[in-house]
Amino acid sequence: MHEFDLIQRFFNVSNYSDSSVMVGIGDDCALLQAQPNKSIVVSTDSMVENVHFSSITPTDAIAHKLVASNISDISASGGIPKWATLSLTLPCINEAWLTQFSQTLHSQLNKYGVSLIGGDTTSGEQIHLSMTLMGECSNSDFMGRGGAEVGDMICLCDHIGEATLGLIVEKNLLNDPNFIKNSSNFTLLTSLLNRFYYPEIQLATSHILKDYANATIDISDGLLQDLGHVIKNSKKAKNPLGVELCFNFKNLKKKVEILRKNNKLSCYKELLTDNDKVALTSGEEYTLCSIMSPHKLKALQKQHQEYLATLGIKLYTIGEVTNTNKWVVNGKTICLDDEIGYKHFTNSKYHSKT
Incomplete structure (x- = not known):
């Protein structure tokens, strides 16, 4: 199995329920239709083997936390999560690991109404996962970190x-x-x-x-x-x-x-x-x-x-x-x-x- 077989088997989404995804996985870029009067909020989180998870961490837990860490950032901003990209570095192709990881990943993304729209796959010495999550937010709804006042x-x-x-x-x-x-x-x-x-x-x-x-x-x-x-x-x-x-x-x-x-x-x-x-x-x-x-x-x-x-x-x-x-x-x-x-x-x- 090579890179494109891996993407097709484990991560390709042929039909998007979200009409805002005009072009998704399989093209050089995804094409998204943002709602009028909405801003885009963006978060990226990475997980590296032996830094964020160990050799005994369950595969589904790795996928769960990769999605959760990004959803949590969007949540803190006041946004609504919509689209995600995934970059995946693997030392080898382990089909059992990929099956469990991808099933949990898709399940968690579906739970929050998020479409996987693209990413990158490569080989490396250890597992490295990176997700970028994008969402929509009205400017008036954005919370951010910078508004605390005395007495709050x-x-x-x-x-x-x-x-x-x-x-x-x-x-x-x-x-x-x-x-x-x-x-x-x-x-x-x-x-x-x-x-x-x-x-x-x-x-x-x-x-x-x-x-x-x-x-x-x-x-x-x-x-x-x-x-x-x-x-x-x-x-x-x-x-x-x-x-x-x-x-x-x-x-x-x-x-x-x-x-x-x-x-x-x-x-x-x-x-x-x-x-x-x-x-x-x-x-x-x-x-x-x-x-x-x-x-x-x-x-x-x-x-x-x-x-x-x-x-x-x-x-x-x-x-x-x-x-x-x-x-x-x-x-x-x-x-x-x-x-x-x-x-x-x-x-x-x-x-x-x-």
């Missing part, structure tokens, strides 16, 4: 921290394949691993937030680092902005305590003794962090709290934007540069998002 409330659309715990579980599975099977906490460990492998994206929630939020970002590299981008990019205030966070995720604390007592996880003891650090630095959460005025937050809760509950979404108000140029977490002033967040070229191989 900082809200999370879900609790955070479990992705890091799931990562710890997978890292231990690399050393001990029977780690979960032989554990008395089988159910918890499996749940944490699935939370890490198969994140749920809050696209429907973002369509509500856009009418209330001054800024929104998805948590992909840790709350401190991602919220830091919002504060850095918000330049309306006369003085440098700061943040005061106050939170207590009780369910996370219980799960951290269980993992801390597991002797096989002793190498993570330092992290697992600091519940706040787990919550503040956990990457690949893909939970939306939205910043809005107290008035808008109250209005949102009054109008949409019941509907958000049907989506399984609970808004957690975890802090406030200040004019102090300081970061205060649960009463303790921290230096943001001292805290851990994932940065490529500075962290070690395979998922140092802890």
